[in-house]
Amino acid sequence: LANRRYFLQQAQVALSRHGAGRCVVVMIDVDHFKRVNDQQGHQAGDAALQAVASHLQASVRPQDLLARFGGDEFVALLTDVTAEHALDVVTRIPDVRHLAGAAGKLSLSVGWALHGDTLDELLAHADVALYAAKAAGRGRAVAAHQRPDESAPLTVAPHAAVPPATGPYGPAAPVPHGATSTGAAPDGPAGVLAVPAPSVQIPAARSAGGRVVGGARALRHAIEHDQLTLHYQPKITAADGSVHGVEALVRWVHPQHGLRYPDAFLPQVEALGLMPALTDRVLAMALDQLRAWEADGLPALSAAVNLSGSGVSDLVLATRVQQALADRGLPGSRLIVEVTEQRLVEDLAGAGEALGELRRHGVRVSLDNFGSGVSSLTCLRDLPIDELKPDRALVAPVVDDARSAALVQGTIGFAHAVGLPMVAQGVEDLATAEQLTRFGCDVLQGYALARPMPAGQVAHWLHERAVLA
Structure with a gap:
C-alpha cells in the first residue's frame, strides 16, 4: 500500500x-x-x-x-x-x-x-x-x-449497516445511551446490525488566546501518546490541617502551544466521543501515581478524578474502574469521582445506576458545583452521593458578604444534616479558610492552601509540611 x-x-x-x-x-x-x-x-x-x-x-x-x-x-x-x-x-x-x-x-x-x-x-x-x-x-x-x-x-x-462483534477483538463498547439497536438493516446483508449514531456538533479546541490547538487526530494522539499530564491540588482537612487527598487535574502538553488547560480542549473531546478514552487515561495515570507515592513512603492518599459528559451514565465505566483498581492492588476507597449536577440532571436514572455500580466497588462520589444547577435536592434524593462540593461562586464572597456567608453556613449545616461532608473549593485566601472552618466545613481546597502542582512537587510539598509540623 x-x-x-x-x-x-x-x-x-x-x-x-x-x-x-x-x-x-x-x-x-x-x-x-x-x-x-x-x-x-x-x-x-x-x-x-x-x-x-x-x-x-x-x-x-x-x-x-x-x-x-x-x-x-x-x-x-x-x-x-x-x-x-x-x-x-x-x-x-x-x-x-x-x-x-x-x-x-x-x-x-x-x-x-x-x-x-x-x-x-x-x-x-x-x-x-x-x-x-x-x-x-x-x-x-x-x-x-x-x-x-x-x-x-x-x-x-x-449511513452503513455494520456487523456485530464476533470475537474477543470485536467492538467492546455497548450501544450508547439513547441509541437503538434495530436488528437487520433494511438494505444490508442478513444478520447485520444497524445502530444509528446521534448527530454531533464539533467545537474547535482552542488555546487560551483563542487559537485552535488540535483536531480529532491531534486529540487522539495526545491521549494515546503521553501528551497528557496531571497536576494535583491537595485538599486539606479543616479541623486539623492534615492532607485529606488530592484532586487530579488533566493538562495537555501540546507540542506547539505548550500547556493547555481543560477548557481549551475538553468540549471537543466530548463532542468527538473521546471522553471514555480520556477518562480511562486520566484514571490510569492518577492510580499509578498513588502507587508511586506509596512506594516512596508517602501517606496513602486518595485521588479525586472528574467524570465528565457521557461518562456519568456509562454503565461500563464501573467495570473499567474496578479493573484499573484491581490491576494496581488499590481499594475503591482510594478513588473519588467528581460529577457536576448539570450533567447528572440530564439523565438521573442512568447516572444513578452507573454511580451506584461505582459505589458498590467502594468508590466515593462527590457532587461538584453543588448549588449551580436547578435540581440540587433532586440529585441528593435520587443519587448515591458521598460528599458535597459547592460551586466556587458561593464560596468566594463568604468573608465580605453577609448573605453569602449565611448561605454557605446553611449549606454546611444542611450537608451535615443529611450525613454528608462538605468540601469547599476555590478557597483563595486565609480569611476565607478561617471563616469556613468556623462554619464547620470539613475539607478545604484552593490556592490559599496549595496550588495544583506536578506529581514530583507534591512529594516535596508533603515533605515540607511534615518537617514544619
Whole structure:
C-alpha cells in the first residue's frame, strides 16, 4: 500500500483533476488492534493488518487511491464517484468476518466525507466522522455532512449497516445511551446490525488566546501518546490541617502551544466521543501515581478524578474502574469521582445506576458545583452521593458578604444534616479558610492552601509540611 506522504501528494493531484465535489475521503481504523499484538504477538498483528489491507483493496476500484495512514489506520480517496457508489463501498468495509485468523475477529470503524473544498477539509471531516463511529460503538460507518452555511458546525450521521462483534477483538463498547439497536438493516446483508449514531456538533479546541490547538487526530494522539499530564491540588482537612487527598487535574502538553488547560480542549473531546478514552487515561495515570507515592513512603492518599459528559451514565465505566483498581492492588476507597449536577440532571436514572455500580466497588462520589444547577435536592434524593462540593461562586464572597456567608453556613449545616461532608473549593485566601472552618466545613481546597502542582512537587510539598509540623 501507499504510505501517508504518497497519499497526500497523489490525493492533491486527484482533487485538482476531478474537483473536490467528485471525490470522497474514507478513513478506516482497526478497532482494538492493540489487543491482537498484546494477546497474540506482533507477528499475528502484522498478519491481521495485511489481511485488512487486502480486504480494503478488494473493496475499492483500481483507480481509487488507498494508503496506510499510520499504525492501524487506513485512508482511501474515491475519485470521480457518486454518493451512491461511495455508500456502497463504505457499507461493505466494516464487515471483515470472512477474513481468516485474528483479522476475522476484528472490526473496522469508518468515517467518510464528500463535502469539502480542499483535501485538508475532506480529511478533517472524515476524521470527525471516524471518531463519531467509534463513539457510537465501533465497527460501523458514519458520514460527515457539512451544512450549506459554512459557519454551521459539522454534523455526522450513520449511513452503513455494520456487523456485530464476533470475537474477543470485536467492538467492546455497548450501544450508547439513547441509541437503538434495530436488528437487520433494511438494505444490508442478513444478520447485520444497524445502530444509528446521534448527530454531533464539533467545537474547535482552542488555546487560551483563542487559537485552535488540535483536531480529532491531534486529540487522539495526545491521549494515546503521553501528551497528557496531571497536576494535583491537595485538599486539606479543616479541623486539623492534615492532607485529606488530592484532586487530579488533566493538562495537555501540546507540542506547539505548550500547556493547555481543560477548557481549551475538553468540549471537543466530548463532542468527538473521546471522553471514555480520556477518562480511562486520566484514571490510569492518577492510580499509578498513588502507587508511586506509596512506594516512596508517602501517606496513602486518595485521588479525586472528574467524570465528565457521557461518562456519568456509562454503565461500563464501573467495570473499567474496578479493573484499573484491581490491576494496581488499590481499594475503591482510594478513588473519588467528581460529577457536576448539570450533567447528572440530564439523565438521573442512568447516572444513578452507573454511580451506584461505582459505589458498590467502594468508590466515593462527590457532587461538584453543588448549588449551580436547578435540581440540587433532586440529585441528593435520587443519587448515591458521598460528599458535597459547592460551586466556587458561593464560596468566594463568604468573608465580605453577609448573605453569602449565611448561605454557605446553611449549606454546611444542611450537608451535615443529611450525613454528608462538605468540601469547599476555590478557597483563595486565609480569611476565607478561617471563616469556613468556623462554619464547620470539613475539607478545604484552593490556592490559599496549595496550588495544583506536578506529581514530583507534591512529594516535596508533603515533605515540607511534615518537617514544619
